[in-house]
Amino acid sequence: MPTIFTDWPAQIDPPRKRWTRKEYQELSSAELDSQHLELVEGELITKMGQKPPHHNSVGNLLERLFGIFGGRCVLQNVPIDVAPADNPSSEPEPDLIVLNRDLSHFSKSSPQPADLHLVVEVADSTLGFDMRTKACLYARAGIVEYWVADISGRRMIVYRDPQAGRYTSIVAYAADESVAPLAAPDSCFLVGDAFLD
Numbered sequence: 001m002p003t004i005f006t007d008w009p010a011q012i013d014p015p016r017k018r019w020t021r022k023e024y025q026e027l028s029s030a031e032l033d034s035q036h037l038e039l040v041e042g043e044l045i046t047k048m049g050q051k052p053p054h055h056n057s058v059g060n061l062l063e064r065l066f067g068i069f070g071g072r073c074v075l076q077n078v079p080i081d082v083a084p085a086d087n088p089s090s091e092p093e094p095d096l097i098v099l100n101r102d103l104s105h106f107s108k109s110s111p112q113p114a115d116l117h118l119v120v121e122v123a124d125s126t127l128g129f130d131m132r133t134k135a136c137l138y139a140r141a142g143i144v145e146y147w148v149a150d151i152s153g154r155r156m157i158v159y160r161d162p163q164a165g166r167y168t169s170i171v172a173y174a175a176d177e178s179v180a181p182l183a184a185p186d187s188c189f190l191v192g193d194a195f196l197d
Contacts, residue, residue, distance in 0.1 A: 009130050011066060012077070018042035021091050038079070040133060042089040053151050056196045057122045061149060067100055068187040069117070073099045079114045080119070082141040096120040099179065113141040117183035124151040131157065140165045145182050156191045160189050 024039045028090040037044045058076065066073045079091045091110075098118040099111060119138055121130040130148045137163040138146045146167070154175040159167040160182065173179045175192035 018089065019044055020088055022088075022132050023090065038093045039089065039091040040137065041086070041161075045129075051124065051151045053196065054122055054124050057151055057194050060194050060196070061096055061120060061122070064180075064189050065118075065120075068073060068181065068184045069098050072102045072104070073117075075099065079110050080116065081110045082137055083113070086137060086140055092134065092137060094119045094134075095122045098183070101185070113138075113143050116143055118145045118147065118181050119143050120147045120149065120181060122149045123149065127152070135159055135166070135167060138162070151195060154192065154195050156194065 019039055019042055019056075021039060024037075024044065030196040037046055039045070048057070062074060062076060075097050076095065077093050078097055079093050080097060081087055082092065083089050096118075097111060097116055099105075099115055100117050101115065105115075121134060123130045127148070127150055130179040135146060135148075137158070142162050144160065144162065150157060150172075153172075156173045156179050158169075158171050158173060158179060160169040160171075161167060173191045175195065176190070177188050178188040180186065
């Protein structure tokens, strides 16, 4: 007679190669086989192929942020530095960043957390990762404002006030509500405008 299985073995993950930023940067494009990767907490994360809802939302947000901050302060898919303790094992590439000064200041180095007004990730299949792992990484870096555009939920999740390695203010704005960056509080736009109907 079959019995209910209750004797689960201990969860032991298989060994993984933990990458450093230096190792990641030394990989040749041939070794990466044209994959678009980013380094987060020592792991090479495959940036998912952008489906139309994702790149449409990135484009819509890019247009709105250009209108607010100008084209020389808003960049797409650029690697940034994070907290000194995380920097050796992380080099995230957010979907969008807003610099607090013209991009000409970054010809020889990645933007530092203090150089950023805003970091934006557009999430379809990566919502949990963007809301937890990336939010913690950005909070530890002291990035003052982080937005997650949740495509399926048609909402903007706004993280602010990083303290002691976490954001103390997390607010979700629905599609029919307006949001403005901290660095431009009079520049509100409708959250639903970030998504196509």
